[in-house]
Amino acid sequence: EAVKKTLTLQGKLGPDAHTTVSLQDRNGELLAVARLRRPSPRDSWREVVDVKDDVQPVGTEDLFMLAEAKARDWGNYDLCSFYEKALGQDAGFSPARRELGKLAIWEGLYDKAIEHFKIALKRDSDSLESRYFLGVALMHAGKTAEARKAFELANRYDWEARSLVRLSELRMREMDWHHALKHLDRLSLAYPRLTRPRCLRAICLRKIGRNSAAAAEIAAAMKVDGQDPFLRMAAMFIKAGSTNVKKFSARAVKSLIEQVRGYEPPLLEAAFDYLSVNLLEETKAVLKIIPNPGPLG
Structure with missing residues (x-):
C-alpha cells in the first residue's frame, strides 16, 4: 500500500543548491535518491508539438525514402530522378x-539494368532480390548462362519460387523439357x-x-484458379491435341x-x-481467339 508523506525542509535548499533527498527504510537501508528540480510548467498532455513542414530530407536514406513515397504516387512518371538524388549522396x-x-x-534498357544491379551487389552481396533481378536483366539481354547462374544464387528463402520459375523458363526456351520438369516438380510440391x-x-x-x-x-491447378486464361488455354491444347x-x-x-x-x-x-517460354504456335493460337483484337493483338 502506497505511503504519502509531506516533508518541510529548512535552510538553503532547492534545485539551485543542488539538494538531493535520500529515502531510507526503518533499518537504514537506502531505497532511493532523488535530486530536487523545479516543477515543469509544461503540460505534456495538452501541448501541441510544433513540427515544421519545410524540413527537407538531406541524407541518403531520407532521399531514398522520399523516392519510395513518390514511386507509390501514380501521377509520377519520372521516378529515376528521385532515386538518382540518393545516389548523388552515395553512388x-x-x-x-x-x-x-x-x-x-x-x-527495356537491359545493359543499364545489369550495371545497376552489379554495383548494388558490390555493396550488398547477400541481397537475393538484387541477384534475382540481375538474372531477369541478363535473361532479357540474351545472356542465358549468366542469367542461370544468377537465378541459382538467388534460389533461396522468399525468392526460391520465382527463381525456380525463371530457371524452368530458360530450359523450356531451349526445349529441354525434362530438365525444366526437375525445377517444376520441386515447385509443385x-x-x-x-x-x-x-x-x-x-x-x-x-x-x-x-x-x-x-x-x-x-x-488440379484449375481447382485453385479456374478462371486463369493461361490454364484454360492449356486445357484446350491438351484436349484438342493440337494448337x-x-x-x-x-x-x-x-x-x-x-x-x-x-x-x-x-x-x-x-x-x-506462352511467348516467355518461346512457344510461338501456342502464342498465335491465343491471339487468334481474341474476338476484337486491338493494336496490341
Whole structure:
C-alpha cells in the first residue's frame, strides 16, 4: 500500500543548491535518491508539438525514402530522378541502385539494368532480390548462362519460387523439357497453390507425350484458379491435341471469351506467358481467339 508523506525542509535548499533527498527504510537501508528540480510548467498532455513542414530530407536514406513515397504516387512518371538524388549522396547505395535497375528493365534498357544491379551487389552481396533481378536483366539481354547462374544464387528463402520459375523458363526456351520438369516438380510440391508453374509443368508433360498427366496437372491447378486464361488455354491444347484453333471446342472458346467479357488484356497476358517460354504456335493460337483484337493483338 502506497505511503504519502509531506516533508518541510529548512535552510538553503532547492534545485539551485543542488539538494538531493535520500529515502531510507526503518533499518537504514537506502531505497532511493532523488535530486530536487523545479516543477515543469509544461503540460505534456495538452501541448501541441510544433513540427515544421519545410524540413527537407538531406541524407541518403531520407532521399531514398522520399523516392519510395513518390514511386507509390501514380501521377509520377519520372521516378529515376528521385532515386538518382540518393545516389548523388552515395553512388553505391544499393537500394537506390536496385530500384533504378528495375526501372531500366521496364524501359527495356537491359545493359543499364545489369550495371545497376552489379554495383548494388558490390555493396550488398547477400541481397537475393538484387541477384534475382540481375538474372531477369541478363535473361532479357540474351545472356542465358549468366542469367542461370544468377537465378541459382538467388534460389533461396522468399525468392526460391520465382527463381525456380525463371530457371524452368530458360530450359523450356531451349526445349529441354525434362530438365525444366526437375525445377517444376520441386515447385509443385513446395508451392502447390501457385498456378503458373503448374501450367508450365503441364506444358512440359504435354511436350514429352504424357497427355494424361498434363491434363491431371491442369485440372488440379484449375481447382485453385479456374478462371486463369493461361490454364484454360492449356486445357484446350491438351484436349484438342493440337494448337490449331479450328480443333478447339467451340463451347470452351465461347466460355473463355465470356469469362473475360471479350476483354483483350487477360488473353494478351496468357499469350505473353506462352511467348516467355518461346512457344510461338501456342502464342498465335491465343491471339487468334481474341474476338476484337486491338493494336496490341
